[in-house]
Amino acid sequence: MTATEWLLWARGPAFEIATVILVMGIIVRLIEILMLGRKENLAAPKGSATTGGLRTIVSRSVPDSGTFQRSTFTIVAGYIFHIGLFVVIFLLAPHILVFSKLTGLSWPALPTTIVDAFAVITILALIAVLINRLNNKVKRYLSGPMDYIVWALTTLPLITGYMAFHRIGFSGPMLIALHIMSVELLMIAIPFTKLSHAFTLFLARFYNGAVTGIKGVQS
Amino acid sequence: MEPVKSPMDLNPAVKSTGAQGETVGEALRRQGISRRGFLKFCATTASLMALPPTMIPRIAEALENARRPSVIWLSFQECTGCTESLTRSHAPTIEGLIFDAISLDYHHTLQAAAGDAAEAAREEAMKENYGNYVLVVDGSIPLGNPGYSTIAGVSNEDMLKEAAAGAAAIIAVGSCSAFGGLPNADPNPTGAVSVQEIITDKPVVNVPGCPPIPVVITGVLAHFLTFGGLPELDQLGRPVAFYGQSIHDRCYRRPFYDKGLFAETFDDEGARKGWCLYKLGCKGPTTYNACAVTKWNDGTSFPIEAGHPCLGCSEPKFWDAGGFYEALSTPTTDIARTAVYAVAAGAAAGVAAGALNKANKKRALSEHQTTTLDDLSPGT
Structure with a gap:
């Protein structure tokens, strides 16, 4: 296959396949979780479940001082690469065009050079957390093959995207094809791995907060 | 600096060609092209081909003395846009005249002859310059049915194979002959293919574009006249100097x-x-x-x-x-x-x-049996 054919495949059939697997997979998972339901609580509520749930979504995103002191590196590096991923995925003009075609919505982009800087910082942060994972005995013990696969699937699109923007290593069509295909691998992996936390995280936090909120306990 | 070689040394193919025996230099002077204009073209060509400035006199020397090679231009499934592009190289600019400075023995649009006389000119040129002429092709070749495109009753495929056999160089001009182009677009009703899909035993220089840039077409011809060989090509058969x-x-x-x-x-x-x-x-x-x-x-x-x-x-x-x-x-x-x-x-x-999960949970609940102390005591 020529570079052009790879690019056409990546932008056409491969993107369709990846979208169907991602969307179907996430919807199935979310509905399964929601249909698990909750046991009826017969006790008189001492507080609001909704308020507790919403508060926890925010409060659990802010580390308390004790945790921060114990795991400074994990929290700082984790924040950096999550914010970096958000900026790179949602605030680069060519990416917004994809979301726009999918949803009809559009929003302003950041200047490309700023997104480029975020991409570099994100890649560095991801490399740092990998080194930390390998050097920290507890983290290494807790890590299975899937953790490393998930790391690679997250980092690969950043690296191919950086290469595509700076036009390193391959022809123009091949660079864009490689970048899109690496994103498609990530899309396919999300519903089947812990990467699905992107869609379940706030649901889980709300649930935790709601359980304590109805008991009148702050969490 | 090494002495400038004669064009014969640079390009043995040039020796026996030249239907009219006139060199490019003579042809240019006859048409009123100044030395300054000619050198300017040589400098442009050198820089386009990413050659050092020291090559400019060599190009000038080689082009000046090159015998005009016979060029046969075959037009298949095409729109004549490539020819239009070439003729709009702003005659009498040097690009246009370099083109005059080859012996264009067959070209549907530009030749005066028609019918049998035109075909006879092609056959004669091919016979006289066998092994030495330059074959330029524009347009794709239909393999779906030979009748989709014929010239004087000869299918495009047959004419291409016959002309390619005696060619010193094959240049596919335009995206149709280089890659299939518009006729090859989905659903490709004529089964259109490119030149290199038919001619596999000889190198084909692809000069794609819809149409290609005039100076790129003439630049590839100038390269052949100067060096006698084909320029460095990329993976798609395009001259790196222009498509790099x-x-x-x-x-x-x-x-x-x-x-x-x-x-x-x-x-x-x-x-x-x-x-x-x-x-x-x-x-x-x-x-x-x-x-x-x-x-x-x-x-x-x-x-x-x-x-x-x-x-x-x-x-x-x-x-x-x-x-x-x-x-x-x-x-x-x-x-x-x-x-x-x-x-x-x-x-x-x-x-x-x-x-399904709910049903499973319900069934598990209904089948649930209470464990008693008896179940746990040994020996029961």
């Missing part, structure tokens, strides 16, 4: 891309300020050609300079590579519709899976 860099990398609007300043429509502020045309579907990042360097219409401008995104016409399958006005980053299919179907299917599957 992408439109994007040489685009004067590139700083706007880097800054994230884009025209959103053809008449907004960004368009008026000359910002990047990426969002309007520019294929510059995936297109390799010399437009941004040599420009068109005697160096006036090129499509992006005129405010229109690059269509990617010098790349294979450019008609099928998504919409001309769809940005390169976007999916080529109706992805929103696919996503809606996926949501519906996911919801149905999710509800079914959830119901």
Whole structure:
């Protein structure tokens, strides 16, 4: 296959396949979780479940001082690469065009050079957390093959995207094809791995907060 | 510096060609081209081919003394746009006259002869210069049915094979002959193919573009006249000297891309300020050609300079590579519709899976048996 054919495949059939697997997979998972339901609580509520749930979504995103002191590196590096991923995925003009075609919505982009800087910082942060994972005995013990696969699937699109923007290593069509295909691998992996936390995280936090909120306990 | 070789040494093929025995230099002088204009062309050619300035006198010397080689130009499934491009090299500019300085023995559009006389000219040129003529092809070749395109009753495929057999060099001019082009676009009703899909035993120089830049066509011919061989080619058979860099990398609007300043429509502020045309579907990042360097219409401008995104016409399958006005980053299919179907299917599957989980849980509950102390005591 020529570079052009790879690019056409990546932008056409491969993107369709990846979208169907991602969307179907996430919807199935979310509905399964929601249909698990909750046991009826017969006790008189001492507080609001909704308020507790919403508060926890925010409060659990802010580390308390004790945790921060114990795991400074994990929290700082984790924040950096999550914010970096958000900026790179949602605030680069060519990416917004994809979301726009999918949803009809559009929003302003950041200047490309700023997104480029975020991409570099994100890649560095991801490399740092990998080194930390390998050097920290507890983290290494807790890590299975899937953790490393998930790391690679997250980092690969950043690296191919950086290469595509700076036009390193391959022809123009091949660079864009490689970048899109690496994103498609990530899309396919999300519903089947812990990467699905992107869609379940706030649901889980709300649930935790709601359980304590109805008991009148702050969490 | 090593002495300048004679064109005969540089290009043995030139020796026996030259239907009229006139050198290129003589032909140019006869047509009133100044030495200064000629050297300017040689300098441009040298810089386009990424050759050092020391090569300019060698090119001049070689071209000056080269016998005019016989060129046979075959036109198959094409629109004559490639010929139009070549003739619009602003005669009497040097590019046009270099073209006059070859012996163009057969060309549908440009030759005076017609019918049997034209075919006789082709056959005679092929016979006289067998093994030494340059074969230029524009247009694709239909393999679906030979009757789709014939010349004097001869199918394009047969004529190409016959002419290629005695050619010293084959140059596929235009995207149709290089890659199949428009006739090859989905659903390709004529079964159109490129020259190199038929001629596999000889190297083919692809000079794609819809149409190609005039100076690129003449530059490839000049290379053959000067050095006797074919230029360095890329993976798609294109001369690296002209197709080595992408439109994007040489685009004067590139700083706007880097800054994230884009025209959103053809008449907004960004368009008026000359910002990047990426969002309007520019294929510059995936297109390799010399437009941004040599420009068109005697160096006036090129499509992006005129405010229109690059269509990617010098790349294979450019008609099928998504919409001309769809940005390169976007999916080529109706992805929103696919996503809606996926949501519906996911919801149905999710509800079914959830119901199954519930049923399992219920059955487990109903089958649940209370453990008693007796169950736990040993020996029961």
